[in-house]
Amino acid sequence: MSARIAAVTITPLAFADPPLLNADGVHERHVLRGLVELHVETADGRTVTGLGECTGHAWQLDYLELLAPQLVGLSVFDRGALQRIVTEELSGSGDGDGGWRRWSDRPDSTDSRGPAPMPAKEFDQQRAFSVLEVALLDAQGRVLGVPMVDLLGGAVRERVPFSAYLFYKWGEHPALDGEPGLADDWGPALDPAGIVEQARRMVDRYGFGSLKLKGGVFEPGAEIEAIAALRRAFPELPLRLDPNAAWSVPTAIDAAHRLEGMLEYLEDPAPGIEGMAAVARETSLPLATNMVVVSAGHIAPAVAAGAISVILGDHHYWGGMRGSLDLSAVARALDWNMSMHSNSHLGVSLAAMTAVVAAMPSLGHACDTHYPWNEADDIVRDPTRFENGTLAVDDRPGLGVELDRTAVDRLHQTYLELHREHRNDGAYRARVEPGFDTGLPRW
Amino acid sequence: MSARIAAVTITPLAFADPPLLNADGVHERHVLRGLVELHVETADGRTVTGLGECTGHAWQLDYLELLAPQLVGLSVFDRGALQRIVTEELSGSGDGDGGWRRWSDRPDSTDSRGPAPMPAKEFDQQRAFSVLEVALLDAQGRVLGVPMVDLLGGAVRERVPFSAYLFYKWGEHPALDGEPGLADDWGPALDPAGIVEQARRMVDRYGFGSLKLKGGVFEPGAEIEAIAALRRAFPELPLRLDPNAAWSVPTAIDAAHRLEGMLEYLEDPAPGIEGMAAVARETSLPLATNMVVVSAGHIAPAVAAGAISVILGDHHYWGGMRGSLDLSAVARALDWNMSMHSNSHLGVSLAAMTAVVAAMPSLGHACDTHYPWNEADDIVRDPTRFENGTLAVDDRPGLGVELDRTAVDRLHQTYLELHREHRNDGAYRARVEPGFDTGLPRW
Numbered sequence: 001m002s003a004r005i006a007a008v009t010i011t012p013l014a015f016a017d018p019p020l021l022n023a024d025g026v027h028e029r030h031v032l033r034g035l036v037e038l039h040v041e042t043a044d045g046r047t048v049t050g051l052g053e054c055t056g057h058a059w060q061l062d063y064l065e066l067l068a069p070q071l072v073g074l075s076v077f078d079r080g081a082l083q084r085i086v087t088e089e090l091s092g093s094g095d096g097d098g099g100w101r102r103w104s105d106r107p108d109s110t111d112s113r114g115p116a117p118m119p120a121k122e123f124d125q126q127r128a129f130s131v132l133e134v135a136l137l138d139a140q141g142r143v144l145g146v147p148m149v150d151l152l153g154g155a156v157r158e159r160v161p162f163s164a165y166l167f168y169k170w171g172e173h174p175a176l177d178g179e180p181g182l183a184d185d186w187g188p189a190l191d192p193a194g195i196v197e198q199a200r201r202m203v204d205r206y207g208f209g210s211l212k213l214k215g216g217v218f219e220p221g222a223e224i225e226a227i228a229a230l231r232r233a234f235p236e237l238p239l240r241l242d243p244n245a246a247w248s249v250p251t252a253i254d255a256a257h258r259l260e261g262m263l264e265y266l267e268d269p270a271p272g273i274e275g276m277a278a279v280a281r282e283t284s285l286p287l288a289t290n291m292v293v294v295s296a297g298h299i300a301p302a303v304a305a306g307a308i309s310v311i312l313g314d315h316h317y318w319g320g321m322r323g324s325l326d327l328s329a330v331a332r333a334l335d336w337n338m339s340m341h342s343n344s345h346l347g348v349s350l351a352a353m354t355a356v357v358a359a360m361p362s363l364g365h366a367c368d369t370h371y372p373w374n375e376a377d378d379i380v381r382d383p384t385r386f387e388n389g390t391l392a393v394d395d396r397p398g399l400g401v402e403l404d405r406t407a408v409d410r411l412h413q414t415y416l417e418l419h420r421e422h423r424n425d426g427a428y429r430a431r432v433e434p435g436f437d438t439g440l441p442r443w
Numbered sequence: 444m445s446a447r448i449a450a451v452t453i454t455p456l457a458f459a460d461p462p463l464l465n466a467d468g469v470h471e472r473h474v475l476r477g478l479v480e481l482h483v484e485t486a487d488g489r490t491v492t493g494l495g496e497c498t499g500h501a502w503q504l505d506y507l508e509l510l511a512p513q514l515v516g517l518s519v520f521d522r523g524a525l526q527r528i529v530t531e532e533l534s535g536s537g538d539g540d541g542g543w544r545r546w547s548d549r550p551d552s553t554d555s556r557g558p559a560p561m562p563a564k565e566f567d568q569q570r571a572f573s574v575l576e577v578a579l580l581d582a583q584g585r586v587l588g589v590p591m592v593d594l595l596g597g598a599v600r601e602r603v604p605f606s607a608y609l610f611y612k613w614g615e616h617p618a619l620d621g622e623p624g625l626a627d628d629w630g631p632a633l634d635p636a637g638i639v640e641q642a643r644r645m646v647d648r649y650g651f652g653s654l655k656l657k658g659g660v661f662e663p664g665a666e667i668e669a670i671a672a673l674r675r676a677f678p679e680l681p682l683r684l685d686p687n688a689a690w691s692v693p694t695a696i697d698a699a700h701r702l703e704g705m706l707e708y709l710e711d712p713a714p715g716i717e718g719m720a721a722v723a724r725e726t727s728l729p730l731a732t733n734m735v736v737v738s739a740g741h742i743a744p745a746v747a748a749g750a751i752s753v754i755l756g757d758h759h760y761w762g763g764m765r766g767s768l769d770l771s772a773v774a775r776a777l778d779w780n781m782s783m784h785s786n787s788h789l790g791v792s793l794a795a796m797t798a799v800v801a802a803m804p805s806l807g808h809a810c811d812t813h814y815p816w817n818e819a820d821d822i823v824r825d826p827t828r829f830e831n832g833t834l835a836v837d838d839r840p841g842l843g844v845e846l847d848r849t850a851v852d853r854l855h856q857t858y859l860e861l862h863r864e865h866r867n868d869g870a871y872r873a874r875v876e877p878g879f880d881t882g883l884p885r886w
Contacts (some may be wrong), residue, residue, distance in 0.1 A: 001588050077593035080600075080802070144587050145444050150520035153765050157523075299776040303746060322596050326772030333742040333773040359523070 002043035003076045003143040008068035009037040012056050013411035014418050015377035017344055018184045019174075020167035023216025023246035023440060025429030029173050029182065030418055031344040031374065032056030035408065036064065038135045040076055042143055050076065050139025051399060053348035054131035054316060058421035059106045059120075063089075063128050071132070076139040079322065086129040090121065118295055126295060126317050133320025134352050134399075141398030148352075148400070149393050152321055152359035159390035160357045161366035163210040163240070164202035165342065165373075166195055166230075168217040174432050186373075191222075192229035199230055202372060203237075208389035210238040210264070210366045216246030219443055220255040231262050238365070242267035245291055248441040249278045256283035264365060265310045265339075271441060273298070277305035286310050290341035294318075303334060310365065312341035313356075316349070321356045328360045337364030344370045347380035350391070351399040354384070358393040379407045445486035446519045446586040451511035452480040455499050456854035457861050458820035460787055461627045462617075463610035466659030466689035466883060468872030472616050472625065473861055474787040474817065475499030478851065479507065481578045483519055485586055493519065493582025494842060496791035497574035497759060501864035502549045502563075506532075506571050514575070519582040522765065529572040533564065561738055569738060569760050576763025577795050577842075584841030591795075591843070592836050595764055595802035602833035603800045604809035606653040606683070607645035608785065608816070609638055609673075611660045617875050629816075634665075635672035642673055645815065646680075651832035653681040653707070653809045659689030662886055663698040674705050681808070685710035688734055691884040692721045699726035707808060708753045708782075714884060716741070720748035729753050733784035737761075746777060753808065755784035756799075759792070764799045771803045780807030787813045790823035793834070794842040797827070801836040822850045 014030040021027075036052040054060060070085050108119045141148050149155045171188035175181040189198045199211050211230055215223040223241060230239055245268050247255060252269035256279055259266060265286040270279050273292045280287050288310035293302045294317060302308055311331050315324045331338045338360065340353055350371050357363055366389065375383070380401040384391050394400030426438035457473040464470075479495040497503060513528050551562045584591050592598045614631035618624040632641045642654050654673055658666040666684060673682055688711050690698060695712035699722055702709060708729040713722050716735045723730050731753035736745045737760060745751055754774050758767045774781045781803065783796060793814055800806055809832065818826070823844040827834050837843030869881035 075597075077589065077597050079597035080804070081597070083599070083804075144589065146520065146587065154518075154520050154522035154524070156526070296776050300778050303777075326769070326775075329769030329772045330776040332769075333739050334746075334776075335743050361523075361526075 001143060003040050003048075003139065005038050005071050005074045005076065005139075006041045006047075007039040008071050009035075009039070010061060010064045010068060011035040011037070011408060011412050012061055012415045013346075013379070013408070014056070014415035014420070015346065015374055015411050018186060018373055019170040019172065020214070020373065021169055021217040022167070022214050022425060023244040023442065024438060025425035025427070025436065026170065026432070027344070027425060028423065028428045030414065030420070032415065032420060032423060033344075033346065033411075034061050034064065034131070035348070035379065036131050036135045038071070038076070038132075038139050040139045040143065046143070048139055048142035048398075050135040050137070050142065051348045051401065051403070052131040052133075052135035052138065052352070053346055054127060055343065056415070057423060060124050060127060063124050064131070067128060067132070076136055076143060079133060079136060082132055082136060083129060086125055086132070090125045118297070123294070123317065126319070130316050130318065130320040130323065133322065134315060137321055138398040145397045147393075147395050148321070148355035148398055149358040152325060152355060155358045155393050156361050157358055157363075157393075159387075159392055160354045161209060161363075161390045162206075162369045162386065163212045163238075163366040163389070164199060164206065164208035165368055165370055166198055166202065166211060166213045167373075168195070168214070176431060192226040195226045196229050196233045199234065203234070206372060206386040206389055208366070208386075210240070210389075212240040212242060212267075212368060214244070215241045216243035216440075216442070220247060220251060224255060224258050227259060227262050238264040240265050240267055240288070240365075244268055244440075245271040245275075246440050246442045248443065249275050251441070251443045252279045253282045256285050260285055265337075267310075267312070268292070273301050273305050273307045276302075276307040280306055280308070286337065288312055288339060290314065299330060299334075308336065310337040310339055312339045312368070314341040315352050315356050316343070321352060324356045325360060328362050332362045338362050339365035340367035342368035342370050344374055346374065347371075347378045347383045347401055348399065350383070351380070351394060351401045354391045354393065355399060377407070377411060379404055379411060444586060446483050446491075446582065448481050448514050448517045448519065448582075449484045449490075450482040451514050452478075452482070453504060453507045453511060454478040454480070454851060454855050455504055455858045456789075456822070456851070457499070457858035457863070458789065458817055458854050461629060461816055462613040462615065463657070463816065464612055464660045465610070465657050465868060466687040466885065467881060468868035468870070468879065469613065469875070470787070470868060471866065471871045473857065473863070475858065475863060475866060476787075476789065476854075477504050477507065477574070478791070478822065479574050479578045481514070481519070481575075481582050483582045483586065489586070491582055491585035491841075493578040493580070493585065494791050494844065494846070495574040495576075495578035495581065495795070496789055497570060498786065499858070500866060503567050503570060506567050507574070510571060510575070519579055519586060522576060522579060525575055525579055526572060529568055529575070533568045561740070566737070566760065569762070573759050573761065573763040573766065576765065577758060580764050581841040588840045590836075590838050591764070591798035591841055592801040595768060595798060598801045598836050599804050600801060600806075600836075602830075602835055603797045604652060604833045605649075605812045605829065606655045606809040606832070607642060607649065607651035608811055608813055609641055609645065609654060609656045610816075611638070611657070619874060635669040638669045639672050639676045642677065646677070649815060649829040649832055651809075651829075653683070653832075655683040655685060655710075655811060657687070658684045659686035659883075659885070663690060663694060667698060667701050670702060670705050681707040683708050683710055683731070683808075687711055687883075688714040688718075689883050689885045691886065692718050694884070694886045695722045696725045699728050703728055708780075710753075710755070711735070716744050716748050716750045719745075719750040723749055723751070729780065731755055731782060733757065742773060742777075751779065753780040753782055755782045755811070757784040758795050758799050759786070764795060767799045768803060771805050775805045781805050782808035783810035785811035785813050787817055789817065790821045790826045790844055791842065793826070794823070794837060794844045797834045797836065798842060820850070820854060822847055822854060
C-alpha cells in the first residue's frame with residue numbers, strides 16, 4: 001500500500017490557561033501550541049490526514065515550516081527518511097526561506113523551560129522529529145485501518161492511568177495593560193487547604209488514583225506541609241512532588257528526608273545530573289526526572305552517576321511514539337521505573353500519549369496530564385472521557401481523533417490576535433510581582 | 444482489519460550440516476530446526492500464514508506444541524496477549540498434555556550451548572515467545588500488505604551487511620555406526636592457510652566485507668596466527684574472533700593483547716560477566732557477547748561490571764523482531780555497538796534478521812550468518828542472493844518469503860528418520876576423538 005505525503009500544514013494555536021504557578025513563574029493567559037497535519041494520498045486514490053500536536057514557540061514552528069516542503073513525497077512508512085531529513089536540516093546551509101533564517105538565529109542557549117544538558121536547537125530538532133513522527137504514524141494507521149496501539153506492538157493494558165496534576169494557582173489572571181482580571185472556575189490554591197480542595201475536585205471529577213503537586217513555588221517547608229495534608233486527606237493515593245530543580249542540593253536532601261514515606265517519587269528536586277545524584281545518594285526516595293535526562297545522550301551519564309530511578313517519557317521529545325517505546329525498553333533494561341511527562345496540551349497529544357502507554361510494557365506510575373486545565377478548548381470532537389482516572393485505548397484507525405475545525409479556527413485566530421512568539425512564565429510573574437527573581441535554585 | 448489465528452503448525456525439520464568445529468565440539472551431520480506456521484483468517488475471508496523459524500531441540504518444540512492451542516483466536520495485532528500467554532504458561536500447573544509434561548521435566552540447568560546466566564526453561568520461554576512473535580508480525584504484514592521493515596518502523600538502510608562466518612572444519616563427517624564418511628564441497632580447514640582459503644572462497648562467492656572466525660578450537664596461539672594470516676590476506680576487511688568462552692581470564696587477557704590492532708572486536712573470550720569485565724579492564728579491544736547478555740535482566744549487571752562494548756542481538760531470543768529493536772535502543776543508550784548473532788538457520792530466519800536490521804538505526808557491525816553452510820537445504824522459494832556481502836530489504840508483504848513445500852516435507856522426513864532430540868556437538872566429537880574433554884575454559 002503506497003501512501004505519500006502530498007502537503008503539510010502547520011497551524012499555530014493559542015488557548016486559554018489558568019494562572020498556574022511553578023518554579024519559573026506563572027502560566028500566562030494563553031498556551032502557544034502547534035497543530036501538524038500531514039495530508040496523505042494513497043495509490044488507490046484515498047486521502048487521509050495524520051495529526052500531531054506540539055509546543056508553539058516561534059522557533060519550533062519556524063523549524064517545522066522549514067521542514068514541511070521537504071516532506072512532500074515521503075512515504076508514510078518511511079520513518080527512517082523522516083529522521084534523515086530532520087537531522088540533515090540541522091546542519092543545513094541556511095540559504096532557505098525566511099523561516100530557516102529565523103531559526104538559524106535561534107540562540108544556542110537552553111530555554112528557560114528547557115532541559116539543562118543540551119542546546120536548545122538540538123532539542124527543537126528532537127521535538128520537530130517527534131511531532132512529525134506522531135503525524136506520520138497516525139497517517140499509517142489511517143491508511144491501513146489499524147489503531148495506533150496495534151501499530152505500536154499491541155495493547156498491554158485496556159485502560160491508561162493518569163494522575164491529577166495539582167498546581168498552586170492564583171484565583172485569577174490579574175488586570176494588566178487595560179485588560180480586566182480573569183477569574184477561572186478552579187479558584188485560588190495557595191496553601192495546603194487550597195491544594196487539598198483542588199485535589200478533591202480533581203478526584204471527584206476524573207477519578208484520578210494518584211496525585212502530583214507542582215512545587216518549587218513556596219519555600220520547601222510549605223510544600224512539604226501541602227504533601228502532608230494530601231497524605232492525610234487521601235491516605236490511599238500515591239503522591240509525587242515536582243519542584244522543577246528549584247532547590248539546591250542541601251535543601252533537596254533535607255526536604256527528601258522529610259518527605260520519605262510520603263511520596264512514590266520526588267521529581268527533579270535539584271539541578272543537573274550531578275545534583276540529582278548527590279540527592280539520590282542521601283535519600284531512600286526514588287528520584288524522577290524530565291529535566292536532566294531528555295535525550296539518548298543523557299542516559300549513560302545518568303546511569304554512571306546513579307542520578308535517577310524513574311524516567312518520565314514524553315512522545316513530544318523522545319522521538320515520537322516509537323521513540324517513547326524505545327525509552328521504555330531502555331528503562332526496563334536499566335531497572336528504571338517509567339512515568340510520563342506532560343506540558344499544557346489538547347486532545348491530539350492526549351490521544352498519542354494514551355496510545356503509547358497502552359503499548360508500553362513497563363509503566364510504573366500513572367501519567368501526568370494538564371488536560372483538565374485546558375479541556376474546554378480542545379480541538380478534537382467527542383474527546384475520550386476519564387473514568388476512574390483512566391482513558392480507554394482508542395480502537396479507531398490511527399490516533400482515532402477527528403479535528404473540530406471550528407475549534408481549530410478559533411484557536412488559530414486567538415494565536416494571530418495575541419502577537420506572542422514565546423512562553424515566558426517568569427516575565428509574566430515579574431510584571432505582577434516586580435522584583436520576582438527567576439533564578440534557580442531558589443532555596 | 445480483524446485477523447485471528449485459526450490454527451498453528453509446528454514442523455520439526457532437520458537439514459545437512461558440515462563438520463564445523465567449535466569450542467563445544469563439532470557440528471553433527473544434521474541441524475535440528477523448527478518451522479512455525481500461524482494460519483490466520485481475516486474478517487473479510489482471506490487466509491494468510493505467518494512464518495517463524497527456531498531451534499529444534501525437543502524441549503523447545505514441546506513447549507511450542509503446548510502453547511499452540513492457546514493461540515487459536517488470538518488477534519495478529521495482539522503481541523501483548525502473546526507475551527502474557529507465554530509467560531503464564533511457564534508458571535502453569537502442568538496438568539496439560541504430554542508435551543507439557545515432557546517440558547516440565549526440562550532440567551533447570553543451562554544448555555551446554557546455552558547462555559550462562561539464566562535457567563534453560565526461561566530461555567526456552569524467551570525463545571518460544573520470539574519465534575511466535577516473528578510469525579505473528581509476518582502475519583500482520585501479510586494481512587495489511589505491508590513489508591516487515593515498514594511494520595518495524597521503516598527502513599534505515601537499503602541493504603543489510605553480513606560477514607563471512609569462517610570455521611575450522613574437518614574435510615568430512617567421519618564414518619560411524621556403519622554410515623560411510625561424508626565429505627562436503629568446502630573441504631578441510633585446520634590451519635591458517637585453510638582458513639584463508641575458506642575466507643577467499645566466501646568472499647569470492649558472496650562478496651562479504653568482513654570476516655568472523657569461530658575460535659575456541661585450537662590453542663589460542665594457533666588461532667591468533669590464523670587471524671594474522673587473514674589480516675595479511677585481507678588487509679581491508681574488519682576481522683573478529685569468537686572463542687566462545689573457551690579461554691580463562693588470564694589466557695584471554697594475554698590473547699587480547701596479542702590481537703589488539705587486528706580485530707574490530709573479540710567475542711566472548713572468557714566466561715561470565717565478571718570474566719568478560721576482567722578482560723575488558725586489561726585490553727583496548729572492544730569485547731562483544733552473545734553468551735553473557737542474552738536477556739533484559741543481564742544488561743544492568745553487564746553495565747555495572749563494564750563487561751562489554753558490543754552486543755550481538757538475535758531475534759530468536761531477544762523477544763522477536765520488536766524485541767531486537769528494543770535491544771538496539773538499549774544499546775544506543777548505553778553506547779554499545781550492535782551486531783547480530785547467528786545459529787545454523789534457513790531462509791525464514793534470514794528474512795527475519797534482514798528485516799530487523801533494515802529497520803535498526805544503530806548497527807555497528809555486519810551481521811553473522813551461517814547461511815552459506817546450509818543454503819542448499821533452504822525451505823524458501825527464490826531466496827534472496829548476497830551481493831557484495833549484503834542482502835536487499837524485501838518489499839513484499841510481511842517477511843516476503845514463500846515456503847517451498849517439497850523442501851519442507853523433505854526436511855521433516857529427514858527429522859523423523861533421524862530420531863534425534865537434541866544437539867550435542869561435544870558428544871559427537873568425543874565419539875570421533877575419545878577422551879575429548881568438553882569442559883570450558885579449555886586454555
